[in-house]
Amino acid sequence: MTTVEIRVPATSANLGPGFDALGLALTLHDEVEATLTGERGVQVTVEGEGQGEVDLGEGHLIVRAMRATFDRMGVAQPEGVRLRCRNRIPHARGLGSSSAAVCAGILAARALSGDAGAAFSDDAVFALATEMEGHPDNVAPCLSGGLVVAWTDHLGAPHMVKLVPDQRIHPVAVVPSARLATETARGLLPKDVPHKDAAFNAGRAALLIAALTLRPEPELLLAATEDRLHQPYRAPAMRGSADLVERLRAVGVPAVVSGAGPTVLAFPSPDTQDLIAPEVGNDWHIQQMDVDQVGATVRFPETR
Numbered sequence: 238m239t240t241v242e243i244r245v246p247a248t249s250a251n252l253g254p255g256f257d258a259l260g261l262a263l264t265l266h267d268e269v270e271a272t273l274t275g276e277r278g279v280q281v282t283v284e285g286e287g288q289g290e291v292d293l294g295e296g297h298l299i300v301r302a303m304r305a306t307f308d309r310m311g312v313a314q315p316e317g318v319r320l321r322c323r324n325r326i327p328h329a330r331g332l333g334s335s336s337a338a339v340c341a342g343i344l345a346a347r348a349l350s351g352d353a354g355a356a357f358s359d360d361a362v363f364a365l366a367t368e369m370e371g372h373p374d375n376v377a378p379c380l381s382g383g384l385v386v387a388w389t390d391h392l393g394a395p396h397m398v399k400l401v402p403d404q405r406i407h408p409v410a411v412v413p414s415a416r417l418a419t420e421t422a423r424g425l426l427p428k429d430v431p432h433k434d435a436a437f438n439a440g441r442a443a444l445l446i447a448a449l450t451l452r453p454e455p456e457l458l459l460a461a462t463e464d465r466l467h468q469p470y471r472a473p474a475m476r477g478s479a480d481l482v483e484r485l486r487a488v489g490v491p492a493v494v495s496g497a498g499p500t501v502l503a504f505p506s507p508d509t510q511d512l513i514a515p516e517v518g519n520d521w522h523i524q525q526m527d528v529d530q531v532g533a534t535v536r537f538p539e540t541r
């Protein structure tokens with residue numbers, strides 16, 4: 238039996254104006270222990286988020302990502318796979334749970350594949366994860382940590398540049414009990430947007446990089462986190478999140494919808510961090526985070 242332990246972070250995509258382009262890795266992690274058992278069949282146990290909800294067989298997202306990776310590497314599918322999942326990233330809240338699961342499966346399969354795994358590059362991992370999950374703005378920070386600019390070239394290949402946010406950036410996630418599937422939220426977007434809104438977002442996204450890495454002052458972050466490309470169109474499906482973003486911004490706390498929502502991500506300063514709780518209702522959970530600078534990790538446990 239060979240076992241590998243994978244740790245993958247939550248991610249917040251878009252960050253307001255950086256729709257499908259910017260993402261931040263957060264210090265909230267899922268842990269997966271993956272074992273090739275040598276016996277036939279798939280065994281999955283889940284503790285925490287998704288327990289009692291996700292498929293425990295071949296339909297489990299991590300199993301599917303492992304299978305896709307063995308196929309892509311040209312490695313025979315193993316007889317048996319056992320997964321022990323300890324999940325902390327809430328599902329369907331805009332914190333990149335599906336991206337974390339896909340990255341965990343691909344990294345596990347690579348680590349368990351000897352020479353074929355060693356030949357499977359980090360770029361190949363990034364490409365397969367993006368192909369499976371669809372959002373390089375989640376996948377890239379999940380794999381690399383930090384603040385990431387991600388894009389896809391004319392051939393469809395994803396690329397990333399990792400940046401280090403200023404040490405004064407301490408994101409706060411405000412997570413509702415309500416869920417919204419990313420696919421549903423994407424369905425609300427229009428086919429075309431006005432040119433002036435695209436220009437508005439281009440300027441704000443560029444400013445956001447400057448504000449997050451060099452000048453994390455509240456006034457700059459407030460301007461830099463404005464968005465006209467996705468949040469307004471998705472607001473009817475997450476009225477509570479849209480209202481909370483508006484209330485937080487009104488009291489001077491830069492706030493955005495995290496990913497496709499409905500979690501709200503805020504960037505308070507030491508002066509404004511106490512202003513968040515009074516704006517938040519009972520069925521929301523406030524989680525103080527930090528930026529995960531490391532990204533996904535792979536570790537072989539010591540054999541006894």
Ligand SMILES: Nc1ncnc2c1ncn2[C@@H]1O[C@H](COP(=O)(O)OP(=O)(O)O)[C@@H](O)[C@H]1O
Pocket residue numbers: 267287291297298299322324327328329330331332333334335336338417418419420496497
């Ligand atoms: N750790 C996991 N194990 C199995 N399935 C998962 C895991 N994380 C996410 N998923 C699947 O992905 C779905 C959420 O994906 P999605 O709608 O893209 O939201 P999110 O913003 O959380 O990524 C879950 O409902 C579940 O089916």
Ligand SMILES: N[C@@H](CCOP(=O)(O)O)C(=O)O
Pocket residue numbers: 248250251256257258330331332333334372374375419422423467495496497498
């Ligand atoms: N850019 C994507 C990001 C989706 O992130 P998720 O964490 O909600 O899956 C989008 O906005 O659709």
